[in-house]
Amino acid sequence: MRLVVTGSQGQVVRALIERAGPELEIVALGRPELDLEHPGDLAALFSRHAPDAIVNAAAYTAVDKAESERETAFAVNGAGAGAVAAAARRLNVPVVQISTDYVFDGSGDRPLRETDPTGPIGVYGASKLAGEQAVAAAAPDHVILRTAWVYAPFGANFVRTMLRLAAARDELKVVGDQFGTPTSALDIAAAIESVARHLVARRDAARLRGIFHMTAKGGPISWADFAAEIFRQSALRGGPGARVTAIPTSEYPTPARRPAWSCLDGGKLAAIHGVTLPDWRDALAQTIERLAAQGEWQ
Ligand SMILES: NC(=O)c1ccc[n+]([C@@H]2O[C@H](COP(=O)([O-])OP(=O)(O)OC[C@H]3O[C@@H](n4cnc5c(N)ncnc54)[C@H](OP(=O)(O)O)[C@@H]3O)[C@@H](O)[C@H]2O)c1
Numbered sequence: 001m002r003l004v005v006t007g008s009q010g011q012v013v014r015a016l017i018e019r020a021g022p023e024l025e026i027v028a029l030g031r032p033e034l035d036l037e038h039p040g041d042l043a044a045l046f047s048r049h050a051p052d053a054i055v056n057a058a059a060y061t062a063v064d065k066a067e068s069e070r071e072t073a074f075a076v077n078g079a080g081a082g083a084v085a086a087a088a089r090r091l092n093v094p095v096v097q098i099s100t101d102y103v104f105d106g107s108g109d110r111p112l113r114e115t116d117p118t119g120p121i122g123v124y125g126a127s128k129l130a131g132e133q134a135v136a137a138a139a140p141d142h143v144i145l146r147t148a149w150v151y152a153p154f155g156a157n158f159v160r161t162m163l164r165l166a167a168a169r170d171e172l173k174v175v176g177d178q179f180g181t182p183t184s185a186l187d188i189a190a191a192i193e194s195v196a197r198h199l200v201a202r203r204d205a206a207r208l209r210g211i212f213h214m215t216a217k218g219g220p221i222s223w224a225d226f227a228a229e230i231f232r233q234s235a236l237r238g239g240p241g242a243r244v245t246a247i248p249t250s251e252y253p254t255p256a257r258r259p260a261w262s263c264l265d266g267g268k269l270a271a272i273h274g275v276t277l278p279d280w281r282d283a284l285a286q287t288i289e290r291l292a293a294q295g296e297w298q
Pocket of ligand 1: 011013030034036037059061098099100128147148155156
């Protein structure tokens with residue numbers, strides 16, 4: 001299977017590139033060749049690589065900056081995603097769109113299902129929701145995978161930030177009243193591959209298409225819980241640690257509001273695609289081991 005993937009340096013893109021081998025070819029197209037703010041003729045660009053499916057893993061992900069760069073966020077995440085899907089349709093191949101828990105308003109007390117009402121509370125979430133709608137309108141042959149709290153052994157993410165901060169401080173204050181499930185980009189990439197294979201093999205199976213929630217098993221936990229587990233596992237491998245003090249969101253003001261409840265129900269993905277991600281603690285262990293092996297805290 002050959003997947004054309006948007007972006008080249010993103011966490012999910014890099015995790016997909018790592019999976020490439022005899023059974024999976026990944027063609028990653030990033031800026032300046034492919035700029036979702038100014039997509040141009042994407043069908044012509046994609047067709048050069050004769051993909052079996054297209055994965056839109058690039059996005060404007062700067063959640064706080066999006067509040068003051070609404071137009072760019074919507075251009076990339078909304079219209080840009082739609083342009084990728086329209087190109088996929090022209091080439092008659094399926095498209096996998098990566099989306100987010102931020103399409104929800106953060107209220108609730110049970111894992112959120114695909115049928116639950118959306119209601120983004122910030123520009124980033126609103127732009128990603130616009131992207132979901134644009135993809136659905138442009139290409140019936142699509143899957144939208146909503147995930148959350150993404151980290152990897154590379155790129156910019158919470159795990160690496162916490163470890164970097166802990167190298168310099170004994171105590172860290174971390175938000176304790178936002179709940180979700182940390183999800184490894186390595187597991188997301190494996191899930192994308194499985195789903196794409198199903199879409200390519202069964203072109204007429206409508207039930208394989210649509211929106212699916214995809215996060216690690218276990219949880220939900222708070223960011224403070226996550227930080228504490230990062231440091232527990234880091235300590236086991238000689239890495240940095242710090243005492244974690246949980247604080248309310250009100251004590252950590254940011255330009256963008258974040259959903260307080262981000263727990264996604266992965267039952268539909270398991271039932272229809274047979275895809276279940278590992279437990280978040282086991283997934284974290286894999287990343288911490290890689291960080292130790294690559295000398296992250298030497
Ligand atoms: N990170 C999370 O916690 C999280 C949570 C839920 C869902 N998601 C979704 O998961 C997907 C992957 O996220 P990620 O964490 O892998 O993202 P990431 O590490 O922030 O990387 C974003 C990628 O998008 C590319 N990009 C940004 N603007 C672009 C543009 N105008 N044209 C082309 N490429 C552009 C970036 O390119 P450069 O390398 O050139 O900057 C980068 O490769 C996204 O759809 C995101 O919305 C992420």
